Amino acid sequence: MSTWLVTGSSRGIGLELCKVLLAKGHQVIGACRNPEGCRDHWELSSDFKSKFKSIKLDVLNDDDIQKLPEAIGDQPLDCLINNAGVLLGEKDRLVNLNYDELLKSFQVNTIAPMKITASLIPSLSKSKNPKVSHITSKMGSITDNTSGGYHAYRMSKAALNMFHKGFSKDFPMICSLVLHPGWVQTSMGGSSAPIAPIDSAEGLIDVIERATIRDSGSFFDFRGERIPW
Numbered sequence: 001m002s003t004w005l006v007t008g009s010s011r012g013i014g015l016e017l018c019k020v021l022l023a024k025g026h027q028v029i030g031a032c033r034n035p036e037g038c039r040d041h042w043e044l045s046s047d048f049k050s051k052f053k054s055i056k057l058d059v060l061n062d063d064d065i066q067k068l069p070e071a072i073g074d075q076p077l078d079c080l081i082n083n084a085g086v087l088l089g090e091k092d093r094l095v096n097l098n099y100d101e102l103l104k105s106f107q108v109n110t111i112a113p114m115k116i117t118a119s120l121i122p123s124l125s126k127s128k129n130p131k132v133s134h135i136t137s138k139m140g141s142i143t144d145n146t147s148g149g150y151h152a153y154r155m156s157k158a159a160l161n162m163f164h165k166g167f168s169k170d171f172p173m174i175c176s177l178v179l180h181p182g183w184v185q186t187s188m189g190g191s192s193a194p195i196a197p198i199d200s201a202e203g204l205i206d207v208i209e210r211a212t213i214r215d216s217g218s219f220f221d222f223r224g225e226r227i228p229w
């Protein structure tokens with residue numbers, strides 16, 4: 001049994017990651033913007049009393065980020081999953097780009113995972129086998145960008161990928177991964193997406209659990225296939 005923290009766990013892939021981890025017997029800290037208003041968190045707290053802890057984290061709120069180590073306490077944190085993300089300005093082309101949305105994409109998708117990771121280094125350092133995984137997207141792959149558009153999303157995820165690569169060099173004792181979850185049926189992915197949240201979550205956790213320090217710095221999808229940068 002190990003301790004995991006998942007951001008953006010109110011719904012979608014983040015919620016499913018919590019459910020799969022709990023079913024496997026892990027200790028899970030589910031972070032979300034509004035724990036009091038999240039029915040799924042009430043249910044997990046009632047079904048997994050000693051295993052699930054719901055905490056408040058708006059990834060744009062520096063106070064919430066500063067309080068994360070307090071929520072974990074003295075125990076080691078074995079795995080952080082930076083999952084919270086936004087897809088903004090999908091229809092924008094360069095001539096009508098909404099720069100506020102571009103900025104917000106960077107704040108949520110790139111800068112927040114950096115701040116959260118930094119604040120949790122002391123807790124991760126207490127683990128014998130610490131891991132950090134960021135849920136990125138294949139849309140952040142420069143090689144894979146054959147269709148253009150989606151500038152805010154693509155750029156913010158590509159920048160997250162670059163942060164991850166640098167982090168893996170700066171912190172060689174922490175196994176760092178960026179993971180594409182597939183095209184998943186969530187409010188972000190839409191109802192035409194071919195992959196169910198549970199299949200994505202099970203795959204992602206399997207990839208993280210199997211990863212060793214030799215994999216640190218890699219970009220995989222939820223099936224463990226390597227994705228080109």
Ligand SMILES: NC(=O)c1ccc[n+]([C@@H]2O[C@H](COP(=O)([O-])OP(=O)(O)OC[C@H]3O[C@@H](n4cnc5c(N)ncnc54)[C@H](OP(=O)(O)O)[C@@H]3O)[C@@H](O)[C@H]2O)c1
Pocket residue numbers: 007008009010011012013014032033034057058059060083084085086087108135136137138180181182183184185186187188189190193
């Ligand atoms: N679905 C796909 O096909 C797909 C494909 C590639 C990558 N991804 C990535 O997978 C991750 C999860 O996506 P999803 O499909 O599960 O999306 P989703 O259903 O839209 O859920 C997004 C999650 O992020 C949270 N979030 C957004 N802004 C936040 C903030 N400021 N503070 C805290 N939490 C915040 C949301 O919380 P609230 O409930 O409070 O809004 C929600 O829990 C994202 O990083 C996304 O980019 C998804």
